[in-house]
Amino acid sequence: xxxxxxxxxxxxxxxxxxxxxxxxxxxxxxxxxxxxxxxxxxxxxxxxxxxxxxxxxxxxxxxxxxxxxxxxxxxxxxxxxxxxxxxxxxxxxxxxxxxxxxxxxxxxxxxxxxxxxxxxxxxxxxxxxxxxxxxxxxxxxxxxxxxxxxxxxxxxxxxxxxxxxxxxxxxxxxxxxxxxxxxxxxxxxxxxxxxxxxxxxxxxxxxxxxxxxxxxxxxxxxxxxxxxxxxxxxxxxxxxxxxxxxxxxxxxxxxxxxxxxxxxxxxxxxxxxxxxxxxxxxxxxxxxxxxxxxxxxxxxxxxxxxxxxxxxxxxxxxxxxxxxxxxxxxxxxxxxxxxxxxxxxxxxxxxxxxxxxxxxxxxxxxxxxxxxxxxxxxxxxxxxxxxxxxxxxxxxxxxxxxxxxxxxxxxxxxxxxxxxxxxxxxxxxx
Numbered sequence: 001x002x003x004x005x006x007x008x009x010x011x012x013x014x015x016x017x018x019x020x021x022x023x024x025x026x027x028x029x030x031x032x033x034x035x036x037x038x039x040x041x042x043x044x045x046x047x048x049x050x051x052x053x054x055x056x057x058x059x060x061x062x063x064x065x066x067x068x069x070x071x072x073x074x075x076x077x078x079x080x081x082x083x084x085x086x087x088x089x090x091x092x093x094x095x096x097x098x099x100x101x102x103x104x105x106x107x108x109x110x111x112x113x114x115x116x117x118x119x120x121x122x123x124x125x126x127x128x129x130x131x132x133x134x135x136x137x138x139x140x141x142x143x144x145x146x147x148x149x150x151x152x153x154x155x156x157x158x159x160x161x162x163x164x165x166x167x168x169x170x171x172x173x174x175x176x177x178x179x180x181x182x183x184x185x186x187x188x189x190x191x192x193x194x195x196x197x198x199x200x201x202x203x204x205x206x207x208x209x210x211x212x213x214x215x216x217x218x219x220x221x222x223x224x225x226x227x228x229x230x231x232x233x234x235x236x237x238x239x240x241x242x243x244x245x246x247x248x249x250x251x252x253x254x255x256x257x258x259x260x261x262x263x264x265x266x267x268x269x270x271x272x273x274x275x276x277x278x279x280x281x282x283x284x285x286x287x288x289x290x291x292x293x294x295x296x297x298x299x300x301x302x303x304x305x306x307x308x309x310x311x312x313x314x315x316x317x318x319x320x321x322x323x324x325x326x327x328x329x330x331x332x333x334x335x336x337x338x339x340x341x342x343x344x345x346x347x348x349x350x351x352x353x354x355x356x357x358x359x360x361x362x363x364x365x366x367x368x369x370x371x372x373x374x375x376x377x378x379x380x381x382x383x384x385x386x387x388x389x390x391x392x393x394x395x396x397x398x399x400x401x402x403x404x405x406x407x408x409x410x411x412x413x414x415x416x417x418x419x420x421x422x423x424x425x426x427x428x429x430x
Contacts, residue, residue: 001033018056052076099377101326108136108324116316118241118269124319125265125397128327129370135323141369166191167256170205174213179206212254215293216286220247230277234313241273250282252295258288261335261398268401271298272315275308275404303404311404318397326374327393328386332365333357334394341395341410346418349391354381354422384423388415 002009013030016023026034038047052075055062063078078084124131133139166186173182183192183202192198225247231240245252251274255263271283280302286294321327333356340349357366358381366372366379380390392410399406 002037015051015053016056021056097376100373100375101378105136105325114236115238115240116319118239118273121239121269121315121319122266124322124327125315125329126262126331127370128322128329128331129368129374132322132326132374133370136325141373162191167205167209170202171209171213171254171256174206174209175217182206209256212256212286212293215295216252216254219249219284219286219295220252221249223248230273230279232273232276232309232312234276234309234316237316239273239276239312239316241270243270243274246281250284253283253285255285255287259285259335261331263287264335264398264401265331267298268398269315272303272308272312272401272404275299275303276305276312278305298402299404307404311400311406314400314406315397318393326378328380328389329393329397330357330365330371330380330390334390335398337391337394338398341391346410346414347421350381350387350418350422353391353394357381381419384416384419387419388412391415 011030011033013026014024015026025031034047034050037050038044043049052073054076057063058078058080060078062073063076064084130141133141169186169189169191170179170182173179183199186192186202187194187198192202225245227242227244228246229240229242231238233239243251251270253263253267253270255267267283267285274281274283283298284295285298287296289296318327322329333353336356337349337353340346340352356364358364366375378386380386392412392415395408395410396406399408
């Protein structure tokens, strides 16, 4: 057989299992041919170099020159040329993607709004990346939350809008003292799993909410709630909104657990509108704190009308900025930073904020599709100057929302120094 070959003697055989890649012994004929060919070589390992190990798939990188399980072999090839560009993108040196927003965007021709509601302000600060995409670029990313909305729940929702809706139904029932048939009503809405598991989860949630309902009921009294529409002129812009939950004792809000960034945004905007419109009704909140569930007045002494209007003017300026360029702000991570920065512990502030931005366990804020797209190539925790902008904006926004002032500014040099200290600790840990 060898003598009959004029230039090349070529033989193919299946040397590996197509399902799991395990080695398969060749037939007796192939083994004898390999043994005979190896006898013509002085090297005892020549039999290994005579065999070319081709990959199973035509798109495998090893078929285009990349090292395979048996090292690199220039004799390997693929019959599918169209796979070459895809393979080259994997075998070459990978480069990070360029920033999605690389520089200043061209001026927007859309006129500055002269009429803004506090709901529009709330949406911007609660979802700055999403609002920038919708307003400035006309983009709306698909919402993954509704993909499985028609499925039977196996567990009660623990976060997101579904958890908030379930919690609101339970709180209203606990506040009215009507929890007897609550399980059946929630099951009809597919908000709870069926059987003993669903009932047990309902009992646990109601037991958690009952202290909030009792404290809120005692504060509000028996008078029904009212809703009032308020408006105030801030420069050339009219800010307006409807404030629900207005009782004889004032305006009350309930936040189960500790305050979060989104609840602070909603409460702060309502409170500032209240004070900017000249209303002195108490604005109180019920949430988990060191001194109990509340009521916790947001301001012990009512904020002056002038100061409230100044705070709204500053927030309006950031609102306009956030519609034109990505705002260096993320509600949850920024709230974590603000809470620690209030006590002047900048090292703890960046550690807490970075843990919320990119968590080792649990939910990471940076994984939101909108933030991931807008912050591609410009992660606020990857660069000292970007982090300083993020920290200053975060502290300023929540200072305005919680205190009505932003006079406690952060020193940029201290911020950069805290970032270097944190970044060095991260590199040592790796």
